[in-house]
Amino acid sequence: MDLTTFLIQLLNALQYGLLLFLVASGLTLIFGIMGIINLAHGSFYMMGAYMAFALTSATGNLFVAILLGIALSALIGFLLEWGLFSRLYKRDHLDQVLLTYGLILVFEEIRSMIVGDDVHGVRIPEMLSASIQLSETLSYPVYRLFMSAVCIVLAVLMYWLIRHTRLGMMIRAGSSNREMVQSLGINIDLIYRLVFALGVTLAAFAGMLAAPVSSVYPGMGNQVLIICFVVVVIGGVGSVWGALVAALLIGLADTFGKVIIPDYAGLTVYLLMAAVLLWRPEGIFRRI
Amino acid sequence: MSETLLEAEGLHSFYGSSHILHGIDFVVRRGETIGLMGRNGMGKTTLIRSMLGHVRPRHGRVAVRGKTMTGSAPYLIARKGIAYVPEGRGIFPNLSVRENLLMAAKPGIDGRRDWTYERVLETFPRLGERLTNGGGQLSGGEQQMLTIGRALMTNPDVLILDEATEGLAPLIAKEIWYIVRQIRATGIATIVIDKNHAAVTSISDRNVILVKGKVAFEGSSAELRAQPELLHKHLGAG
Amino acid sequence: QGARKVRVGLMLPYTGTYAALGNAITNGFKLAVEQGGGKLGGSEVEYFTVDDESDAAKAPENANKLIKRDNVDVLVGTVHSGVALAMARVARETKSLLIVPNAGADEITGPLCAPNIFRTSFSAWQPAYAMGNVMAERKHKNVVTLSWKYSFGEQSVAGFKEAFEKAGGKVVKELYLPFPNVEFQPYLTEIAALKPDAVFVFFAGGGAVKFVKDYAAAGLKSTIPLYGSGFLTDGTLEAQGDAAEGLLTTLHYADGLDIPKDKEFRAAYASAFKMQPDVYAVQGYDAAQLFAAGLAAVKGDVGKRDELVKAMESATIDSPRGKFTLSKAHNPVQDIYLRKVEGKENKVVAVAAKALADPARGCRM
């Protein structure tokens, strides 16, 4: 591999890693911080992608679609927490597994009933549709770089929210002892509802943003589900930076795995996860 | 008579089918220090939790500042200026010491800000040395200080200390009693549950002894000291 | 005898990634029946459906559902090759009649071939082999292939390689990525570095959409021509948009075929289901036609298995794709078209291979 190729692969790895972070960001919040095992994360991602498709077709503009989609998914998240999740906090965590599995099936079928089972594409907005020439044969789409930039902004915002705002402290406190948080006069139920909605919105937002490059198809949610959990867990549950670092590591492992050991490329991510967790049984950035 | 801050009337509470509180009347007025005593398992904690909304009483009434709030959400009751230091500590192990304190900070119901972050650290210098440590990494006594400090950060009108000196070294325990006396002067009421009866009666205005979920005695510290056999009978203390 | 309805078991994906394909096949099949006035080869039809979920682990059980629970006379399925292989096994064991309306695994009409197993679609080998010749003719010397690492992808590449290298070309590198991974960027970079004359790929569905878009976005489309087995651009053009414009693929069906049967079929399909048919619908339609040929010969008496099979084997199917017959191994002997993406259509450019028959390696029948 010559140097240019290597550098481009490195760029690929970083870009993929950032994309993974984007997709996993909502899970970092709902699972990592709030401690809810949410298998339906992929469904929210899919929901977002389909919203991007449907709303872009309707409005003709991806950005307008994203704004509408954000409002819609926040509402859905709010209602789900209110109607379902909030009633399970006192129960065994595995009940959440069951609930969210049921939701996957329900969402997938609702999608099928409303939009059908076809594969769809979403156009990249005109202003971002250019490409940058990297080598004589290869160029890089601006939209991907735009996505990466959004991911970085998102990571910083999330880190700030979780680590440096009182709201962030309350959310984290809520995951360890809700009763005590209440005793401090904090309406943790409402906070959880809002944060859950935010998590759902992030997942959907990821789907909307990724729709133009990933296309929109049935079952797309299930495909990202496992990798999202891998990102959150390798990073250390509850750590935003951890998730970012983990996502980048996975990006590297996956990209160079495909190049260096193509026959075992499917294994690399799991090898990485097993290795990391055996080395650090609580993820890279174990939180206090 | 000064304002009634917290009041329970004919309270009956259950855990599942076991009947724990059998018709308890209990009143906390402004600026009052009340000792709540009883052997292990007599229902002291249950009484507190019933008044704070963590346990929904099956019969009876809970009023906060004169307003009936039986079974209201705990955060609504807490917002009325009631702070709680639960037994067995309620620190957030995944938050740093600093965060444990800051997340709770709020002015009192009348806008008072007597207790600030700085003042809490002054009171418990030990905490100041451990600010970035996770709550879960503190020693037992340090956790206890943190819980008390955090409760004070909410600038309450009623402070409930459920075995708050458990695990505190004698010097610090004394510091706690000192604080209780001090804040009483500013009009803050305190409910103290503590195994050290001597210490409790030395600072309390009024004492309540629970036996099997019923009030077995209510009276001033002087009255209680005058009847040592009561202490012996209900608390097993010599 | 005539009173008994023929029991047709449809084992197709109705949920998951391939749901649209399963629906198209079902529609195609039902259209043929409707055109026969609700009858197939003169017999009334009763349907039994099972969602195979494209889950190979459940395949034998799902097939048994139709065979043992519903006692179907014919099993029609499916899309996913792994599932179809399992169905073929069950069919061999239970001697049930099986018509495969899509799955292209070479084995089905290779080592697994049997008198009671038919296919109305294609073998993985067929379009790929045809493409090998096309690319060699177009003077490409060094080619890189890329596909998912599963047997259907590997068979497509093998078919392509066989023809292409026989015609003097060279496959400089075979790239595979784990199924169903769709992160293509590392491979695109590698292709850009290798600078082959052209690239041959096998992808389908959502993966195909993403690949074609990524390939174009990486700027490779203009410098290194992309070819593929037809599924790359079938049922996906809407989603691929401009990125697919001009791509060349080979398949046994195309848009703009000048065949009366096709025009009639398209019109009927469009009016019945309010959407345009695709190759999957054609394959489903032909599955019905093939079975109809058999039924007609035995007048609906499915008990006469030998006669039924014989009639099916020797039938000439008047398919929208053009007439075809069956090889000894029961795979269509059919024209493979070279198609070019124009607008939202896979326009036929030429016949890439005339009456191409699968070599049916390993078939003893």
Add this chain to the structure above:
Amino acid sequence: MGELVLAARGLSRQFGGLAANKDVSLDMHRGELHAVLGPNGAGKSTLINLLSGDLPPSGGQILYRGQDISGWSPDRRSRAGIGRSYQRTNIFPAFTAFENCRLAAQSRTPRALHIFSRAQNYDDLRSAADRALEQAGLAARRDIVAATLSHGEQRQLEIAMVLATAPSVLLLDEPLAGMGSEESQLMVTLLQKLSADHAILLVEHDMDAVFAVADVITVMVTGQVLESGPPDQIRASLAVQEAYLGGGEPDDE
């Protein structure tokens, strides 16, 4: 004085920049109750954690009956006879008080891996469990699920469980905390009885109890041993007064 059972030799433990234990040495003899006092955060629990194996030391040695056990796992130390209780209640919340103790007793039996016999049927386990509950004053609450015991009762259970493992060394981290006066009294009597044939390390802030039962007292401050000696010496020590006990009795107004 009985034989030397457990000894710490220059134990230290760092937490990042903080030396929670620094060069701590201490002897525990059979038949002797050794109390460890010190302000909050002095490193008392850390010392117990080092002795019990819950934490690995950053330096120093632990000798058990003359053998260096610094590298042993906690379970191995426990099986060898070093039992401990926790400052933060650490019980099996889903089991009844009795089952908590029976499980503790089971850890002593070599048949722990027997698969084809009912655990319920072992009389010796049952009686060991019941005896432990009795000793800790919890017999009346035998069949209550631990999670629903009151705080003080859970503290009693904490002690009962250690007792059920019949250890020869007892490391007790604030056993009296959370207990009422009567239970404390009971516990003090129990400690006195046990100290006859056990080596006991007692960390406790209840001074009345400590001075009533201790044979030797070690005072720790900021991870180091400040002073060690018989109770009278400690009571008299100015350094100890200042660091830990504070001035005269404050509680009488």
Add this chain to the structure above:
Amino acid sequence: MSSAIKTPRAALLATLLVLSVFPLFGSDYYSELLTKIMIMAIFAMSLDLLVGFTGLVSFGHAAFFGIAAYAVVLVSPQYDPSSLWLVLPAAVLAAAVAAFVVGLFVLRTKGIYFIMVTLAFAQMIYFVFHDSPLGGGSDGVFINFKPELRIGETQLLDLGDAGHFYYVVLLLLVATYVFLRILLRSPLGHALAGIKSNEHRMLSLGFPVFLYKLAGFVIAGALAGVAGFLSACQFGFVTPEILSWHQSGNVLLMVILGGMGTLNGAAIGAFAFVVLQEVFSALTKHWQFLMGTVIVLVVMLLPGGLASLTQRLRRLLLGGGSNG
């Protein structure tokens, strides 16, 4: 262990009775379906030993199921039936050895991390079978002849015969159930329950916790191997999909759906899961919608899973009885 749920003997015996006579009355198809349910029940019970009783939530249990299934394929000669004496122990041993090796690694982690490392190892095993020709690659492999049991020249059992097979499965189901029941009330069972409740305290009480967990993990793996062996024999088909995470997820769902920590619950979960699918998929193309809705309803309305339903009913009936 205090809440050890007492299932009335009568209910168990009645179930056993129904199961024993079912093939005499039920159709072939439904007997086969029941066979499959019983296999899944064995699988689910094996996982329940980990999830419900030891607190180890494994998300890679299908690996051991699949390894045993592949062992059947690899051990079976191509043109003859293999001997049950050989294949069953070989399959179970393969699963147990795999569980032992995997357990050595994964049991060092806890909680959610444990869930994910088990997933990681299972996925690696999945890719080994999927990407290598070892087990027929992505298309899977077939066993041409099912195992048989012979003594001398006489064939006692032929697993190719659906009837024989049914009773072999039933026998193994009962054996598994009884074995686990005995195990759970043995000292080992109590120790596992202790680990679930408070692992740290178990350690400080002197239990070699790692060894106990490993023992539990290997036993569960071996039992999953029994199920895997049976699954391979039922359809004679083994594909990498049976060790995918979907399969691990499905069996986990069965356990939770039925009610964790009750062996009957695991079996009920397996039964419900398969039967609901069967019923719903016959109704509509969108059957997964119904399935999902039912699952959501079960979680919301039946804490403790389906197994708690029987208890609720009983309480309701008994309560009603005493009032009247």
